[in-house]
Amino acid sequence: MHGILEPLQYVFIQRALLASVLVGVSCSFLGVYVVLRRISNIGHALTHSALPGIVIAFMCGANLFLGALIAVLFTALMIGFLSKDDKISEDTATGMMPTIMFALGVLLISASKSYRDMSSMLFGNILGVSNGDLWLIGTITVVIVLALVLCHKELQLFCVDRDYAQTIGINVEGLRLLLLILLSLSVVTGIQATGAILTNALLIVPTAAARLVVNQLIPLMITAVSMTVACCIAGVYCSYYFGFSSGASIVLCCGLCFGISWLFRAVQNRKR
Amino acid sequence: MFISYCQHRHSTPNPKAPALWMQDVSASYEDVADRVALKNISLSVTRGSSTALVGPNGAGKSTLFKVAANLLKNSSGKVEIFGQPLGACHQRVVYLPQRSGIDWEFPLSVLDLVTTGRYVYLGWLRSLEKKDYDKAWEALKSLSIEDLAHRQIAQLSGGQQQRVLIARALAQDADLLLLDEPLNAVDVQTRHIVQRVLNEQKAQGKTTIVATHYFKQEEGLYDNAVYLKDGEICTAS
Numbered sequence: 001m002h003g004i005l006e007p008l009q010y011v012f013i014q015r016a017l018l019a020s021v022l023v024g025v026s027c028s029f030l031g032v033y034v035v036l037r038r039i040s041n042i043g044h045a046l047t048h049s050a051l052p053g054i055v056i057a058f059m060c061g062a063n064l065f066l067g068a069l070i071a072v073l074f075t076a077l078m079i080g081f082l083s084k085d086d087k088i089s090e091d092t093a094t095g096m097m098p099t100i101m102f103a104l105g106v107l108l109i110s111a112s113k114s115y116r117d118m119s120s121m122l123f124g125n126i127l128g129v130s131n132g133d134l135w136l137i138g139t140i141t142v143v144i145v146l147a148l149v150l151c152h153k154e155l156q157l158f159c160v161d162r163d164y165a166q167t168i169g170i171n172v173e174g175l176r177l178l179l180l181i182l183l184s185l186s187v188v189t190g191i192q193a194t195g196a197i198l199t200n201a202l203l204i205v206p207t208a209a210a211r212l213v214v215n216q217l218i219p220l221m222i223t224a225v226s227m228t229v230a231c232c233i234a235g236v237y238c239s240y241y242f243g244f245s246s247g248a249s250i251v252l253c254c255g256l257c258f259g260i261s262w263l264f265r266a267v268q269n270r271k272r
Numbered sequence: 273m274f275i276s277y278c279q280h281r282h283s284t285p286n287p288k289a290p291a292l293w294m295q296d297v298s299a300s301y302e303d304v305a306d307r308v309a310l311k312n313i314s315l316s317v318t319r320g321s322s323t324a325l326v327g328p329n330g331a332g333k334s335t336l337f338k339v340a341a342n343l344l345k346n347s348s349g350k351v352e353i354f355g356q357p358l359g360a361c362h363q364r365v366v367y368l369p370q371r372s373g374i375d376w377e378f379p380l381s382v383l384d385l386v387t388t389g390r391y392v393y394l395g396w397l398r399s400l401e402k403k404d405y406d407k408a409w410e411a412l413k414s415l416s417i418e419d420l421a422h423r424q425i426a427q428l429s430g431g432q433q434q435r436v437l438i439a440r441a442l443a444q445d446a447d448l449l450l451l452d453e454p455l456n457a458v459d460v461q462t463r464h465i466v467q468r469v470l471n472e473q474k475a476q477g478k479t480t481i482v483a484t485h486y487f488k489q490e491e492g493l494y495d496n497a498v499y500l501k502d503g504e505i506c507t508a509s
Contacts (some may be wrong), residue, residue, distance in 0.1 A: 160425075164440075168391060220379055
């Protein structure tokens with residue numbers, strides 16, 4: 001018990017744990033739609049696209065988080081815009097945009113010659129969350145949860161039967177764009193926890209783990225959110241006690257969760 | 273408060289207008305612009321009738337339905353549903369596609385899927401109410417699948433999937449049903465149930481248009497037939 005409570009005396013740990021809960025909620029809530037719509041490559045694309053925004057913000061002395069947000073939103077809108085053209089599939093746009101954005105980021109890093117200063121944004125450092133970051137993550141989380149709750153039935157129908165949604169007058173292109181924008185926002189919250197390179201894991205891995213053991217949408221969301229929050233908190237403790245990178249610790253906890261779910265399902269299947 | 277999904281408010285149909293009216297309608301898919309999928313189609317489907325849309329694969333049956341359901345924009349011509357332009361009568365038209373367009377792996381129960389047929393009456397921000405569930409149960413019962421209500425859609429057979437989609441169409445309580453090959457690749461029991469439901473719909477004054485390429489086996493089901501070949505209306509052969 002003491003081992004759990006002891007780190008809580010530090011303000012930076014309290015902030016990190018609160019950030020963990022918020023990041024867990026925003027990423028995995030949305031991650032359910034990402035996994036079920038089979039668009040996990042979009043999460044990957046958006047996380048990698050944050051790099052040039054982070055570097056430009058660093059070079060200008062601006063908030064790195066804000067830089068990441070602008071770059072990711074730009075990429076999301078570009079993917080949405082380009083894939084409207086029938087000759088460019090969503091898959092192609094999603095594959096193309098992050099590589100261009102990442103290359104731009106690498107070029108800017110080489111120009112700024114300061115790779116070390118951005119390592120926390122690349123690989124995550126949830127222990128370094130400031131009060132300002134916490135407010136931003138909190139606001140984004142509230143926006144995401146509110147949007148998902150208010151549009152739940154439409155998003156559900158959009159995922160299961162897009163044509164029917166369109167037939168009854170739902171603006172499916174608008175919903176797709178909304179999903180991309182929310183995804184961009186959640187990716188930005190995840191960057192603080194696990195960094196631009198590993199954030200996709202928060203969107204995908206806990207939901208994939210929950211999907212193995214849960215078959216209904218709302219329980220799936222609750223399980224995925226609980227798993228992500230638990231993994232983020234476990235990652236913070238690993239980082240505190242063993243000095244591991246917080247981002248890597250969180251993602252590996254998610255991986256462990258997936259492994260346990262997979263084993264559980266395998267055992268259940270053998271029993272039948 | 274009702275916030276409609278479409279920019280038009282739900283319009284009152286013109287009581288004297290046909291259920292579906294098309295004049296010189298052409299349409300093509302943007303990715304295959306060289307091939308016109310529908311060419312100068314003109315037809316008028318009387319209210320309360322049942323019509324077979326007959327033709328081989330690739331004749332343009334699904335394309336015609338997609339235009340009527342406002343899923344595909346016609347490149348020329350005029351389309352009216354109950355005397356109103358496309359998009360003005362969303363709740364009155366239901367399009368039942370072939371089963372492949374739906375993600376059957378999505379974690380949703382049969383009842384959840386059937387209640388999506390009520391969304392058009394709810395619009396944004398409103399949740400399902402008891403009367404919506406009552407309608408859904410009624411539809412499930414008429415298709416004899418009420419025992420499947422809480423089963424996941426991923427666990428359904430092909431025939432059950434077809435019945436669930438028809439149940440959703442009934443839950444919507446639409447006046448014009450566009451059914452794309454509903455009797456294709458289904459078991460005998462499903463075929464009988466679907467035929468009974470189509471007859472009941474007709475008896476209630478609903479208009480049904482059914483795409484089929486096995487017209488000879490189903491001939492007695494329909495009041496009239498429209499033949500399509502290579503995107504054009506042709507005479508029976």
